Amino acid sequence: MNNSIVRIVDLPDEILVTIFKKLHHFDVLYSLVGVNKKLDNVACDVTFTRSIDLATISLDKADDSRINAILDRFCIEILPRIQKRMECLTIQACFLQRVYHASDYVNLRSITIVNLELKMAPDIFFKKSSFIHVFKDQITHLSVKISDEIRNELRLKLLTDIYNCIFALITNLKYLDLGVNDNYFFRRSLLSGLSSTTFSSSSIVHLNIKMSNFDDCRYLLDGRLTQLHTFIANLDYIYDPVLMRVNPSKIRKISSNIKINT
Template identity: 60%
Template structure:
């Protein structure tokens, strides 16, 4: 049964939902292991009966106001959340465009980690208009977003400091982290005080457990970063137990295109257990030495294919002879790729 939230005013849909909750769910309640619900239907479905076998809950289009109602100690569903749910998937529908919404988002993260105490798998997604203006975890105690049971986490945060805080030991059983960042660091702030920002991030990194025990790590960032060498590589080199790695990044501030040789020398050679590597990397604003031949797409592809990677690559140069190279794994989900460029 699929009823969109904007169809609730239809009396026929009300009748269908009532019958589903009052007649059908009570008959099958002891067999229900997973529920996927639009957030607006969650209260009536959870109140309909007891779901003794319920372990997975997927909540779609959750607004901040309802999230605050569901994830609190006085919630009528607190027993189910605390004692039964081990897999939780939440899609937040509200846009994050103001400071007040950022505070609400941080509060919801804290509530979920703090209340759903038997979680093993947590996936918190949301609108792509997450215009986060600051780190969500900077300045908060290490008990924020902590868990001794979560092994798999997919989450959106603001910058790499948030990622580093999540890896500082507060998630002691974590083996998979899939993180989407608004930026590695705010490009404007980096231009103003890059050394101070980088030193702060490295200080957080040095406080992390070393080596990290992650087996699977994926990082996606919307905005271009100039901190690939100074922050991203040092973080990845700590992940010596990694078996799966995914990178989706736009990189600036380099004198050459990122290719397979570079990635192998600086990252992959430090990961002896790695068996799966997917990537989508754009190197931008690279000034190529006019005394040397310009790299071609085939040149870049070859540095990957000779190591067994299936890739495609595009390169272009602008009026100022600045180069842009886009290289990506063919296996990578197309929804995660940056828009390709063409020569």
């Protein structure tokens, strides 16, 4: 009877990969790397290392020490093993610097940052930041979800500066998704009065952005985004339907997919 028992390590690698695909990639890596050579090799397969999602890990004051211990092991023992295979990373903003300082991600092209507080943003996106230094020519896909409510002029100015730095400093960006907390209390234009070189890019082809004022949509379609073919704007309101009558002569003649969500 005992001879009919098959241990998991006796299964072919292909079957193990199929089984482990049903699990979260982070769980596969954290649980199997270092167990034994066979499981280690399976866990480090490109199936589980191409896209890493750390957004499900969040700090809870009751469990900070446990979460920090998990992240420390992941950064010290696992990331250096898989860094060359990583192409996509989804991460809580509060963990970003710890993770990207842990290794060199030469093939990382896509980053999604969630729960970004505005006070953290300058350390990530402003010109002299280490993030910009490392990734400015490397990242092609960026998604940023800002968690703060935009309640005052100071925050609105900081939001504008962050947006502009992303457009200006990440030079090979093709897909950009910029989201803000739904409690967005300002209705005036972000771009009004700014130079036409603001929010400009010669590489972005897909833009999904949270705005409040329809004028900003018109500014973004005036030719400053020379390669744009898909534009999605998330607006709270359009106060005057006349604003929807955009003069085609003022919009660069491109084959664009334009979607306005209100």
